[in-house]
Amino acid sequence: MSGAARTARGTRRSPRPSRARGSWRLAAVLAVSGALVLTTAACGKSDSASGGGSGGQVVVGLITKTETNPFFVKMKEGAEKEAQAKGAKLLTAAGKFDGDNASQVTAIENMVAAGAKGILITPSDTKAIIPAIQKARAKGVLVIALDTPTDPQSAVDALFATNNFTAGELIGKYAKAVEGAKAVKIATLDLAPGITVGVLRHNGFLSGFGAASVDANASDQVTAPSVVCSQDTAGDQAKGQTAMENCLQRDPGINLVYTINEPAALGAYTALKAAGKEKDVLIVSVDGGCTGVQAVKDGKIAATSQQYPLKMAARGVDAVVDYAKNGTKATGYTDTGVTLISNTPAAGVDSKDVAFGEANCWG
Amino acid sequence: MMATQPTGVPAGLARAGVAARQALSPSALGPLAALLLACVFFSLRSDRFLTGGNLSLVVQQVMVVGTLAIGQTMVILSAGIDLSNGAVMAFGNIVLTKLAVDSGLNVYLAIALGLLACGAFGALNGTLVTAIRLPPFIVTLGTLSIAFALTHIYSNEQTVSGLPSQLTWLGNTFRLGQTDITYGSVLMIGLFGLTWYVLSQTAAGRHLYAVGNSPEAARLSGIRTRRVLLSVYTVAGLIYGIAALLLVSRTGVGDPNAGQTDNLDSITAVVLGGTSLFGGRGSVIGTLIGALIVGVIRNGLQLIGTKSIYQTLITGILVILAVAVDQVARRRQP
Numbered sequence: 001m002s003g004a005a006r007t008a009r010g011t012r013r014s015p016r017p018s019r020a021r022g023s024w025r026l027a028a029v030l031a032v033s034g035a036l037v038l039t040t041a042a043c044g045k046s047d048s049a050s051g052g053g054s055g056g057q058v059v060v061g062l063i064t065k066t067e068t069n070p071f072f073v074k075m076k077e078g079a080e081k082e083a084q085a086k087g088a089k090l091l092t093a094a095g096k097f098d099g100d101n102a103s104q105v106t107a108i109e110n111m112v113a114a115g116a117k118g119i120l121i122t123p124s125d126t127k128a129i130i131p132a133i134q135k136a137r138a139k140g141v142l143v144i145a146l147d148t149p150t151d152p153q154s155a156v157d158a159l160f161a162t163n164n165f166t167a168g169e170l171i172g173k174y175a176k177a178v179e180g181a182k183a184v185k186i187a188t189l190d191l192a193p194g195i196t197v198g199v200l201r202h203n204g205f206l207s208g209f210g211a212a213s214v215d216a217n218a219s220d221q222v223t224a225p226s227v228v229c230s231q232d233t234a235g236d237q238a239k240g241q242t243a244m245e246n247c248l249q250r251d252p253g254i255n256l257v258y259t260i261n262e263p264a265a266l267g268a269y270t271a272l273k274a275a276g277k278e279k280d281v282l283i284v285s286v287d288g289g290c291t292g293v294q295a296v297k298d299g300k301i302a303a304t305s306q307q308y309p310l311k312m313a314a315r316g317v318d319a320v321v322d323y324a325k326n327g328t329k330a331t332g333y334t335d336t337g338v339t340l341i342s343n344t345p346a347a348g349v350d351s352k353d354v355a356f357g358e359a360n361c362w363g
Numbered sequence: 364m365m366a367t368q369p370t371g372v373p374a375g376l377a378r379a380g381v382a383a384r385q386a387l388s389p390s391a392l393g394p395l396a397a398l399l400l401a402c403v404f405f406s407l408r409s410d411r412f413l414t415g416g417n418l419s420l421v422v423q424q425v426m427v428v429g430t431l432a433i434g435q436t437m438v439i440l441s442a443g444i445d446l447s448n449g450a451v452m453a454f455g456n457i458v459l460t461k462l463a464v465d466s467g468l469n470v471y472l473a474i475a476l477g478l479l480a481c482g483a484f485g486a487l488n489g490t491l492v493t494a495i496r497l498p499p500f501i502v503t504l505g506t507l508s509i510a511f512a513l514t515h516i517y518s519n520e521q522t523v524s525g526l527p528s529q530l531t532w533l534g535n536t537f538r539l540g541q542t543d544i545t546y547g548s549v550l551m552i553g554l555f556g557l558t559w560y561v562l563s564q565t566a567a568g569r570h571l572y573a574v575g576n577s578p579e580a581a582r583l584s585g586i587r588t589r590r591v592l593l594s595v596y597t598v599a600g601l602i603y604g605i606a607a608l609l610l611v612s613r614t615g616v617g618d619p620n621a622g623q624t625d626n627l628d629s630i631t632a633v634v635l636g637g638t639s640l641f642g643g644r645g646s647v648i649g650t651l652i653g654a655l656i657v658g659v660i661r662n663g664l665q666l667i668g669t670k671s672i673y674q675t676l677i678t679g680i681l682v683i684l685a686v687a688v689d690q691v692a693r694r695r696q697p
Contacts, residue, residue, distance in 0.1 A: 067672055093671045099620040105613070106424050110665035113417050114409075124620075127522040131615030193520035 058088040058324040060317055061111035061119040063104050065148075067094045069235070070289055071261075071309050072122065074362040075146065078310035079120065082317040088324075090317070091116060098234055099192065101125040105132040118142035118320030120313065126151040126196050142323045144330060146312045148197050151219075158319065158330035160312045162338050164197050164286075165216035167305035168204020168258075170340040170349070171284035174303045175256055176209045177346035178282060182255075186211065187229040187247040189240055189259040189268055190221065198260055201286050205258045228254060233264040240267025248275055259285045262292030262304060269300045288341060290361035296343055297354045303342035309362055311336045388563075390637030391649035393688055397635075397681070398656050405663030412666055415542030422548045425658035427452075427613060428625055429651060430551050430606035432632040433558050434485075434599030436650045439633050440562070441595050442575040442642025443492065443499035447484065448603050448629055449622030450510035455481040455607030457514050460523040460617025463530055470529040478604035484510055485600015489593040507626065514619050523617030533612035547609045554605065558647045571595060576643030631678060632657060635685045639693065656681070 062079045064072035076092055083090040091114060093107035101124055109132070111119055119141055123129040126148060133143050133155055145156040153159055175184075188205070191198030202221045206212040211224035223230065228251040231243035240263060247254060248271065257272075259265035265285040272278045278300075285292060288306020295301045319330035340350065341357035406413040431448045438445040459477025462468045468476075484506060491502040533547035562568035573581040574591050582588045610621055636653030638645025657678055664674050 089668060091665060091668050093665065096624050100623070101614065101618055102427070102610075102621060106661070107665070107671075109420055109424065110662050113411060113420055113662070114666045114668075115411065125522060125618065127524055128614060128616040128618045130524070194522075 058086075058321050059091060059111075059114060059116045060088050060320045061091045061093070061107075061114075061116040062313065062316075063107045063111070063119065063121040064092075064094045065098050065100075065104075065122050065124045066096070069098075070291070071147075071287065071362070074289075075122070075309040075313040078313035079317050082314040086317065086321045088317065088321050095124050099124050101128040104129055108132045108136050112136050112139055112141055116141060117324040118144065118316075120144050120146050120316040120320070121156075122147045123150055130155045142320055142329060144316050144319060146316055147307075147309065148195075149333075151196060153333070159333045160315050160319075160336055161333070162307035162312075163216075163335050164200035165204040165207075167286045167307060167338045168201035168206075169208035170204075170305045170338065170351075171258070171286065171303055172205040172208025172210075174208075174340060174342065174346050174349045174351065175205075175258075175282060175284055177349050178302070178344075179256065184226050184256045185251055185254045186224070186227045186256045186258065187231075187244070187251075187254045187268075188227055189231055189233050189243050189247075189257065189264045191260045192232050192234050201260060202258070205284070233260060233267070235261045235264055237263040237267040240264030241271045242267075244268040244271035245274075248272075248277070252277075255281050257281055257283045259283060261285060261287045262289055262295060262301065265292070265301050265304075266295060269295070288339070288357060288361055290358065293341060293354060293357035293361045296341055296357065299343075302344065303340060303346075303351065304357075306339045306341050306357055306360065308336050308338075308360070388637075388646040388649070390639075390644060390689070390692070391646050391652055392637075394635055394637050394649055394652040394656065394685070398652050398659065401656060401659050401663065405659065405666065409663070409666040412663055415540065417662065417666075419542050419544050419548065421655070421658045421662045422551075423545050423613065424662065425654045426545075426547050426551045427606050427610045427622075428628045428632060428657075429654040430554060430609055431603060431622075431625055432629040432636075432650045432654050433554055433647060434602035434606075435629040436633050436636075436638055436645065436647045437558070437562070437571065437595050437602075438499070438599050439630075439638055439640060440571055440575045440642060440645060441592055442578070443592070443596075444503065444630070444640070445488065445596070445599060446500065446503040446626050447488065447507040447510055448503075448599070448606075449625030450507045450514065451481050451484045451600060452603045452607045452610065452625065453619060453622040454484070454510045454514045454517075455604045456610050456621055457518045457523065457617050457619055459607060460526060460530065460611060461517065463527055464523055464525055464617075470527050474530070474608060477607055478601055481604030481607060482597055482601040485603065486593070486597040488600070489596030492596065493589040493592045511623075518617070518619040520619060522619070524615075526611065526615065526617070530608075531612045531615055533609060534615070545612075547612050550605075551609065552651075554602070555647060555651045562647055567591075567594075572643055574643075628657070631682055634682055634689075637685065637689060639689055640686070644693075653685075 060083055064075060066072060080090055091111050095103040104124055108119060119136060137143055143156045145159045147161050149159050150156050188202055190202055199221050203214045203218055206224055207214050211226050212222050214222045229247035231246060233240040233243050257268050259268055262285050265283050268283055272281050282302045284303050285301050286305045288304055292304050296304055322328050339352050342351045343354050345351050411417055435445055435448060455477045458480045459473045462476055463470050463473035488502055488506055491497050492499050534545055536543035536545050570586045570591050573586055574588050578588050632654035633650050635656050636649030638649055660677055661674050
């Protein structure tokens with residue numbers, strides 16, 4: 001290979017005895033032993049719920065959007081617990097970032113190859129994942145969407161999710177009951193363009209508040225005259241803070257903030273506190289994670305719609321085990337419930353207090 | 364080539380033998396051993412690993428990053444680096460799907476324009492590196508963001524679906540014995556073979572290695588370094604366009620969010636394959652092995668039920684090991 005190159009190199013360095021073969025053996029041994037050691041080490045930590053021979057054990061796959069969002073961490077824990085209880089083996093995978101479709105496609109393929117009877121998935125891209133799901137279903141694998149509906153919803157066998165529109169409506173109604181007839185300037189801190197969960201919660205909030213007339217079938221986020229600023233946060237606390245800062249620059253008179261989830265809400269609170277406005281602005285959110293419920297207790301968030309990822313995951317595992325054992329397929333949409341949590345109830349809006357929130361929170 | 368041919372052996376056969384030995388250049392031996400070891404390990408731990416269907420799956424999963432890594436290998440051999448390849452591929456995949464679906468263009472014309480768009484980005488990278496003499500790292504860092512933004516602006520954040528069947532034809536399979544193999548996998552392997560041939564058996568390839576090894580020495584021996592570099596980046600761009608077509612055939616949609624971490628994944632494949640990041644040393648077959656190592660580990664770990672985060676950990680450690688081995692070998696080689 002390196003005829004010309006070797007000559008060029010030879011003129012730059014002093015000649016040395018050729019120990020090329022010996023050093024390549026060394027290199028090969030190093031690479032090989034390194035690979036062996038590492039893969040052995042990794043395998044020592046594999047999910048031991050299954051142990052050795054799987055025999056007739058049901059294999060369930062869970063694919064989340066990311067590894068790190070506490071919502072998905074909790075979902076994984078719920079699935080693992082239920083799998084252990086039912087004697088099933090749980091395989092898990094996730095995308096590298098919110099929106100990473102390619103990794104989820106690869107994960108579906110690998111899980112089907114590993115013999116999964118059913119796959120639970122929170123799709124990162126609700127349209128792009130459809131072909132991969134169809135291929136899996138064609139092989140007789142049950143596919144259930146968790147938390148986020150696919151587009152169209154019928155592409156999966158069943159959906160176990162929060163009614164995200166209702167979740168938004170509840171906090172919208174709460175905000176309206178608190179603000180009353182006062183003129184509001186609303187900032188919406190949203191998820192990312194085109195993601196159904198974000199669209200549903202945003203539209204639900206505006207509908208519940210009465211600022212816009214829209215229903216759960218709308219596929220795009222709507223706006224209203226009272227909404228003075230809308231920014232995307234990807235559900236991230238740091239980006240939520242930046243979004244709130246930018247909105248405040250645009251209109252310092254903002255007094256009501258809708259946030260897609262509690263990390264974004266906490267980011268918004270930090271920005272408002274830095275501007276000295278945290279007492280004048282009402283923040284509402286969705287999720288009901290334990291950190292979020294604590295924030296409600298501390299008065300940072302006024303109200304939050306609590307959802308139940310553990311329930312979604314556990315029901316999903318049960319559905320796959322049922323399918324494997326008796327062939328009954330789960331179908332349609334199962335609402336896993338949403339509850340408004342607030343320490344300062346508003347007239348005419350049902351809510352539960354922080355103690356209930358803490359007892360049922362996740363994370 | 365410097366091999367002397369023993370008398371009595373047919374010249375063609377001897378040439379093939381030399382070429383075969385050269386295909387497995389020394390830098391690719393270590394990675395090959397690692398790949399074989401990983402395969403042995405997973406086939407012992409799971410009886411589903413060593414099936415034709417599963418191995419075909421691994422090749423399909425490696426297809427897109429593997430093709431990106433071909434272009435990346437060429438750029439790295441020239442002592443450069445290309446951080447923009449994932450974003451350029453994403454741009455290409457949106458261009459070709461939108462033109463075919465929304466603008467209703469003839470499918471093959473849409474594909475050609477998609478390839479051209481990616482080639483144009485490659486030419487842009489090459490021009491900035493050769494004419495303005497900017498470091499490749501900086502140039503491709505900038506074009507990465509430009510390509511990313513253009514992708515999102517042109518696609519309006521929407522996935523493009525409802526593709527005509529010709530676009531996804533490369534995802535179709537044919538039977539070889541008991542196994543289904545996709546046409547796209549065959550295309551990728553063919554592209555690796557073609558690139559290997561050009562790089563190791565033609566003058567243009569020799570010039571690339573020379574430029575990567577020492578641009579000054581190459582220039583003084585009469586090689587037009589700027590032309591070599593410009594053509595490397597442009598050809599790499601076209602290869603990213605082919606990767607975009609393979610991506611579309613695999614996922615069945617045009618996805619504006621595709622490829623965001625593929626630039627680093629392609630560099631990982633190149634490094635694991637034994638190519639030196641300093642240029643002038645390495646082989647594109649090594650890159651194929653490197654890409655397969657990552658694919659095998661990911662697939663194997665999933666089969667035995669290990670948490671996927673350990674795959675990331677192992678890949679990171681392997682990359683460092685591969686570079687360390689490359690450094691050790693470099694110091695010992697005359």
